[in-house]
Amino acid sequence: MKKTLCTALTLVPLVGSLALVGCGTSEHSEQESFAFTGSELWVTHGNKNQPVNVVESTDAHDEVTVNVSSRTMGQKPETPAWSLSDDELTLDTPCGGSVIGYCEANWSITVPDGVEVMVDGQRTAP
Template sequence: MFPSPGPRRSVALVVAVAATALGLTGCSVDASQQKPESKSFRYAGTALKLTTHEVATDLVAADRKDIKVTRWFDAAAGSEHLTWTLKGDTLDIDAGCSGIAFCDAKFRVEVPRGIAVLKDGRKTGLTGKK
């Protein structure tokens, strides 16, 4: 008797189909080449918790009274998920793809001078001098 092809053959088929699909869509993505989108949030607190979901994020102390978030995003394949919300003292930002996907993202977050920022649960040096 011959062994059945089993799950290995199925996995190989899925990989082959995925590689073909990605080859057709192209895999070159570069967020820095995309037109940025911005959103501002009113904020009167003295400390901010920033959750980035491991997306590249530049933090900047700025002469402003609100929080400004700028996002660059590029995707070649996959299901996009884009988030930027402020609830209480937590700013949640995320940009990525799921499934068989290629995407790139980066953020810039400008906060008013004097606000202490925790990024992904860790203290940052960003407090800015008033």
């Protein structure tokens, strides 16, 4: 019984990794701009493991631009959900809830010069 259990525990990760063989890496990006005239932007982020980069721009007059780039393997990237309401920008992950596979994403937010940005309560320096 012990040998059967050990064999089964060895085969499960092997079968999972074989499922990914032949799966190529998929890259996807989305971008959207929102009208914004505030002096502070509060960002709520759905996945703390995905970095958020904040960039100030003299060209970004009265708007905030959100860009997400994702890379997946063994799963399909989802269209990220984001929204801006007053001074709060909500970002949701473009990575699905699949157990098998790999997904990473990088967020970039471009704001007008002088806008202070807080990501999950932490002040960021552009």
